[in-house]
Amino acid sequence: MLFNSFEFFIFLPIVFVLYWFVLNKKLSIQNVLLLVASYVFYGWWDIRFLSLIMLSTILDYYVGLKIHSTEEPKKRKHWLWLSMGFNLGLLGFFKYFNFFVDSWISAFNSIGIEMDPFALNIILPVGISFYTFQTMSYSLDIHKRKLEPTKNFVAFATFVAFFPQLVAGPIERASNLLPQFLQRRKFNNKLAVDGLRQMLWGLFKKVIIADNCAPYVNDIFADYSTQSSGTLILGVIIFAFQIYADFSGYTDIAIGTARLFGFDFKRNFNFPYFSRNISEFWKRWHISLSSWLNDYVFTPLAINFRNYKKQGIFAALFLTFLISGLWHGAGWTFIIWGGLHGLYYIPVIFSKKRFTSISTNKSGSNKQEFAFSDIPKMILTFLMVCLTYIFFRAASVADALGYIKIIFTEIPYWPSGVPYKSILFIIILMTAEWFQRGKEHGLQFNEDTKVPLALRWTIYISLLLLILVFSGQQQQFIYFQF
Amino acid sequence: MSNYITEFETLFRDVLENEDIVLTPETIASDIEEWDSINHIYLVVEIEKHFGIKFSSSEILQWQNVGEMIDSVKAHKEN
Numbered sequence: 230m231l232f233n234s235f236e237f238f239i240f241l242p243i244v245f246v247l248y249w250f251v252l253n254k255k256l257s258i259q260n261v262l263l264l265v266a267s268y269v270f271y272g273w274w275d276i277r278f279l280s281l282i283m284l285s286t287i288l289d290y291y292v293g294l295k296i297h298s299t300e301e302p303k304k305r306k307h308w309l310w311l312s313m314g315f316n317l318g319l320l321g322f323f324k325y326f327n328f329f330v331d332s333w334i335s336a337f338n339s340i341g342i343e344m345d346p347f348a349l350n351i352i353l354p355v356g357i358s359f360y361t362f363q364t365m366s367y368s369l370d371i372h373k374r375k376l377e378p379t380k381n382f383v384a385f386a387t388f389v390a391f392f393p394q395l396v397a398g399p400i401e402r403a404s405n406l407l408p409q410f411l412q413r414r415k416f417n418n419k420l421a422v423d424g425l426r427q428m429l430w431g432l433f434k435k436v437i438i439a440d441n442c443a444p445y446v447n448d449i450f451a452d453y454s455t456q457s458s459g460t461l462i463l464g465v466i467i468f469a470f471q472i473y474a475d476f477s478g479y480t481d482i483a484i485g486t487a488r489l490f491g492f493d494f495k496r497n498f499n500f501p502y503f504s505r506n507i508s509e510f511w512k513r514w515h516i517s518l519s520s521w522l523n524d525y526v527f528t529p530l531a532i533n534f535r536n537y538k539k540q541g542i543f544a545a546l547f548l549t550f551l552i553s554g555l556w557h558g559a560g561w562t563f564i565i566w567g568g569l570h571g572l573y574y575i576p577v578i579f580s581k582k583r584f585t586s587i588s589t590n591k592s593g594s595n596k597q598e599f600a601f602s603d604i605p606k607m608i609l610t611f612l613m614v615c616l617t618y619i620f621f622r623a624a625s626v627a628d629a630l631g632y633i634k635i636i637f638t639e640i641p642y643w644p645s646g647v648p649y650k651s652i653l654f655i656i657i658l659m660t661a662e663w664f665q666r667g668k669e670h671g672l673q674f675n676e677d678t679k680v681p682l683a684l685r686w687t688i689y690i691s692l693l694l695l696i697l698v699f700s701g702q703q704q705q706f707i708y709f710q711f
Numbered sequence: 712m713s714n715y716i717t718e719f720e721t722l723f724r725d726v727l728e729n730e731d732i733v734l735t736p737e738t739i740a741s742d743i744e745e746w747d748s749i750n751h752i753y754l755v756v757e758i759e760k761h762f763g764i765k766f767s768s769s770e771i772l773q774w775q776n777v778g779e780m781i782d783s784v785k786a787h788k789e790n
Contacts, residue, residue, distance in 0.1 A: 374773050529772060531748070533768060
């Protein structure tokens, strides 16, 4: 079920009413309702793949208890490996099987050994990269003794499958989300209203910005070789806003929906395009993934490489970004995308004494306020990120290189077919976010900001009208494919 | 504990280049702005050097706060 679909528009109020007004007597029944609702939400796409979520849930529930039940390091490790092996195995088979087989065959072909192309028709189950990461972190945290396993199976299953975040995150940690399933939720009017605002903002980003940008970007990338340099530059810049609006819009709807049910998700985006350097960008973009990779990939690697000083840290970081690339998709374009981000850290790591991480635990605060004078640095960072997006979006590495070649070898004349309407919406988005940069989302009104009621409602109604009048043709969320 | 805390404080101030850092056993990474994941590795290296010990990887990954880091150092020093 898509957030921006008619089905969801019906589904959400039904679950909401049942949750707060009908089945609100017992916590365990509320949890069962959320679990059933989540499975319906997922089963709407493909009921077959529900079994994978259930398997992953049962396994990690059991592994968590087993790890906790023994003090023997060897046994603890064996149980952990079972969880890792199973989850990575699932991912490996459904997401990477064909990629590795293809790469293998072309490697043999390139050294003169002919092999027949062989590929299975494997469909990627939606959300698999998200929920496997979530269940793995549960077992990893118990192994690290940072978390106690739960004995409440329904609560755990709902934590894994909770519909607002099941298919495209945020990748929640058990330490934050699981306890929320174990205690009574109270309806908080303020939180719920703020949740609705965030959902409206997310919907605006998705259907007005992302969906309107998509056709322009698709045309340019599909036929880049006939385009001028200026058009290609504009194409990737528009894509940058498309993917941001698409993914952060999804996150906004997810966080807002969770709030309606009394749940608090961690923040996933913190105005990333205002970042002044690449490490700040990674503290602000898809925070739940970067902090996951930071805790479970970068830190263990860097600890093992620590005697190699800066080279060791860079190696750990570079590998982490390659893995991040591979997480996004089984293809060399994504690996190069990750690798470029890794390379961008060279000046960060090798020039200064003080370093900044690829992740943050401090996502909630905006200690360093952005200033107007930071804008040149922001633009530079944004353009560096745009360069990597060419690989991210292109169909193949050869296409990405061709695209870049035209940009850098031809004179950038004024682009053709400029999507002025989309650009206007992007300007509205960025202006709103600039003024709201100290807040959690673009449409948050705290009590301290005195926005008159009339103005607030004018904004809501204008956004709704915009959504009704200008929404682009429905597109799937980009991150569903990962 | 108090001796270790002072020694830790000196190391932290040095590595994180912030003279205002004050540590308690309960201090966690998010309390100190400069204490991020890359700096964490440098802190580990400096602590090992300073006390002449070598932590195991799993030990490092289990730390939750400064107090647990100090417990680890103590355990190594006493063995």
